Amino acid sequence: MSDETEGVRLQKVLAAAGVASRRASEIMIDEGRVEVNGKIVTEQGRRVNPDRDQIRVDGSRIPPPRRHMYLVLNKPRGVISTMDDPEGRTTLADYLPRTKERLFHVGRLDTETEGLIILTNDGEFAHRLAHPSYEVRKSYHVQVAGVMDNRTLKRLEKGVTLDDGPVKPDKVKLISRGQDRTLLQVSLHEGRNRIVRRMMDAVGHPVDRLARTAIGPVRLGNLPVGETRELSRDELGALLDMIRM
Incomplete structure (x- = not known):
């Protein structure tokens, strides 16, 4: 009080x-x-x-005055989700504004996955946002090889069993079908390693291209590839509510 x-x-x-x-x-x-x-x-x-x-x-939650940095990056394909690499490969740090602050990336995107990643110097915020107990939904655009039929779409919606247990997405939406590819929107709370790629492998449609488009209320929108922006007041307030900070 x-x-x-x-x-x-x-x-x-x-x-x-x-x-x-x-x-x-x-x-x-x-x-x-x-x-x-x-x-x-x-x-x-x-x-x-x-x-x-x-x-x-x-x-709507009004977040406290900012003592920390909260950034959104549209990670390019081929960039490693680390802040430095001993082999000299391109990392997240190459796309961030120069700062003396140590930034944490919230969750990971594998090297070939592009899209939304949140970075912050608020360690407690990063820990909670990445923790599965808070069930923050993540959304992806997924381009897979082959034309996926309706039966396979239904199978994905009902969930599939992987070698480390079952996974059931919150939403699977067909965006388009081409001659040799299918584009989907997939949303899920899961945070297991390469979970979307493994789901698609399980139904016989390997991922050709994968991009994360949203984390909870935070959406990539029109942010250009390789660019950053700050979380908005409304986005940060909503996330603080979701992770109970």
Whole structure:
């Protein structure tokens, strides 16, 4: 619980987070649209601890002031998911802004897989986001060899058994079929090594190309290959809720 005699005025915290001007934030408070630690706040001048208190506007989490870096990278194909490589191969570090901070990559993408990867210097955030107990969904565009028939699609939707146990995706959607290829969207909570590739091998359609397009509420969107951006306020707030930080 925040100490209401200390801390920062709530409308100042909202303005600093980019939610609205102080005056507009005061109106939001008057309208009952702001919560602190699960309780609606309607009185003006309420003081909060922005690092500890959970603040929401219209139900959306407002993350605390940033003490850490939270980046999204559109990893190119052929790049190793490490920060340095003794053999001199291209790594994630080659695509990041110069910083003295030590960044962790959240989860891995194998060398031939491209797409969304999150990097941060917040170790607890990275640990939780990668941990399977929080069940953060990941989505992929998957191009496989051969024309996948509807029966095989149904088999994938129901789940397949691999050598280390069964896997059932949350969603399998057919995007297109060509003469010798099929493009799918696959979403799942699984984090096992090369899980999407092994699923497709199990149904007889090896992956030709694989790209991760989303992690929870974070989507790759139009971010060019090899470029980075910061997590938005809404993305970070939603992730903090998902991993219960």
